[in-house]
Amino acid sequence: xxxxxxxxxxxxxxxxxxxxxxxxxxxxxxxxxxxxxxxxxxxxxxxxxxxxxxxxxxxxxxxxxxxxxxxxxxxxxxxxxxxxxxxxxxxxxxxxxxxxxxxxxxxxxxxxxxxxxxxxxxxxxxxxxxxxxxxxxxxxxxxxxxxxxxxxxxxxxxxxxxxxxxxxxxxxxxxxxxxxxxxxxxxxxxxxxxxxxxxxxxxxxxxxxxxxxxxxxxxxxxxxxxxxxxxxxxxxxxxxxxxxxxxxxxxxxxxxxxxxxxxxxxxxxxxxxxxxxxxxxxxxxxxxxxxxxxx
Amino acid sequence: xxxxxxxxxxxxxxxxxxxxxxxxxxxxxxxxxxxxxxxxxxxxxxxxxxxxxxxxxxxxxxxxxxxxxxxxxxxxxxxxxxxxxxxxxxxxxxxxxxxxxxxxxxxxxxxxxxxxxxxxxxxxxxxxxxxxxxxxxxxxxxxxxxxxxxxxxxxxxxxxxxxxxxxxxxxxxxxxxxxxxxxxxxxxxxxxxxxxxxxxxxxxxxxxxxxxxxxxxxxxxxxxxxxxxxxxxxx
Numbered sequence: 001x002x003x004x005x006x007x008x009x010x011x012x013x014x015x016x017x018x019x020x021x022x023x024x025x026x027x028x029x030x031x032x033x034x035x036x037x038x039x040x041x042x043x044x045x046x047x048x049x050x051x052x053x054x055x056x057x058x059x060x061x062x063x064x065x066x067x068x069x070x071x072x073x074x075x076x077x078x079x080x081x082x083x084x085x086x087x088x089x090x091x092x093x094x095x096x097x098x099x100x101x102x103x104x105x106x107x108x109x110x111x112x113x114x115x116x117x118x119x120x121x122x123x124x125x126x127x128x129x130x131x132x133x134x135x136x137x138x139x140x141x142x143x144x145x146x147x148x149x150x151x152x153x154x155x156x157x158x159x160x161x162x163x164x165x166x167x168x169x170x171x172x173x174x175x176x177x178x179x180x181x182x183x184x185x186x187x188x189x190x191x192x193x194x195x196x197x198x199x200x201x202x203x204x205x206x207x208x209x210x211x212x213x214x215x216x217x218x219x220x221x222x223x224x225x226x227x228x229x230x231x232x233x234x235x236x237x238x239x240x241x242x243x244x245x246x247x248x249x250x251x252x253x254x255x256x257x258x259x260x261x262x263x264x265x266x267x268x269x270x271x272x273x274x275x276x277x278x279x280x281x282x283x284x285x286x287x288x289x290x291x292x293x294x295x
Numbered sequence: 296x297x298x299x300x301x302x303x304x305x306x307x308x309x310x311x312x313x314x315x316x317x318x319x320x321x322x323x324x325x326x327x328x329x330x331x332x333x334x335x336x337x338x339x340x341x342x343x344x345x346x347x348x349x350x351x352x353x354x355x356x357x358x359x360x361x362x363x364x365x366x367x368x369x370x371x372x373x374x375x376x377x378x379x380x381x382x383x384x385x386x387x388x389x390x391x392x393x394x395x396x397x398x399x400x401x402x403x404x405x406x407x408x409x410x411x412x413x414x415x416x417x418x419x420x421x422x423x424x425x426x427x428x429x430x431x432x433x434x435x436x437x438x439x440x441x442x443x444x445x446x447x448x449x450x451x452x453x454x455x456x457x458x459x460x461x462x463x464x465x466x467x468x469x470x471x472x473x474x475x476x477x478x479x480x481x482x483x484x485x486x487x488x489x490x491x492x493x494x495x496x497x498x499x500x501x502x503x504x505x506x507x508x509x510x511x512x513x514x515x516x517x518x519x520x521x522x523x524x525x526x527x528x529x530x
Contacts, residue, residue, distance in 0.1 A: 106369035
């Protein structure tokens, strides 16, 4: 096996094992959510049929109403559980005695960190997406049978503004912009958590690592938010949605006035978020490699 | 014989507390070396440096010609003093985990040894006794065909019968030509297996020699240890 393929192989193993370690708990919430949504959908289906309903169907519709509340709760809980795992697993697998296992694996600290970032960052993104989709799905179906009118495609209603863009390319561009913004936010959030935990385990902070991790998290988050806003004091990198359906991209002055009917979306903050995340990644990796001493 | 571990002018401090004061030594390939010294003498820090757990030190450390890192970690099988396996794993998970990362790991042998050690393949680490966890960790380390074994207090806190079992497991499963660096306080129990000794006192090498030379005037390693370190306990 060549050096590169060995590298990829070990990184793949890290991804696999981090996934297995997290999926054993997090996936239970996804399965529960699916089952709840299935109960809801069946109840909603029978409810729409109308007419005389057997006792069983009535019970099913009642269960469906309970499922409506449960589905929202579980989707919400999923975000918290995932967040808890992002913090818990990183701390436990690297800075408890388990670190003796993790840090003596034939992998670099970049790989250790990268694997956790991909797996747990992925779970975070997925939990938000599932929450969003669940909410949209329930609103869509919920309104249909609660209001009792003909099916209202709430989903479409909510996307009216989005679909109102005058050209297909603007819809695609806005979709990409939205996804990038979401990813940048998640990436920064998880990297700040990992940086804070790692820094709290260096010798100076080690005795009260939990308290310091929380303090560092808030200080660094505030600092990054301030930094991310700074470039816009001087220039703005913008994606322009013109009223004729065309797109524009460019760097303009802070006080630039756009043509009438043009919408401009700021890209500075997204770029800054990615830059900050990359800087935090390497800072965290350096701390893990050079500054941490597992007790 | 060539040096499998080479250390030159190694210094390590925690703040103002210097735990290793510029030590230098070389360990020959194929030997069983006893790393001896009282608590706080710098043994654990040295082991952590050799295994790549501590990287902020000064001096030169070479493991089979390479600085401690990804490549050296693939050659070193390390048994720490602590129990380190994730508690959610079952015994089989732990074996699969090690097999995923170490190309020199003999999975079939590990599965067989689990039966010999009377460990339940499906038992969670969380529900294992400390002794069972230690057995599992020992077999995970000794089922590797590694070049170097670094064992930190492998018999610490176990009864005499278990000590014999652990020692036998190490000696039986050690690949030919491999090097073992073993730290221990239980010198009497293991001194007969050592080829050479590295004694550390207050961050400095106090003795490094072959057991043959050290015991030629009839003294045991245990006697020698008491002689060297009794001064620390005299008022």
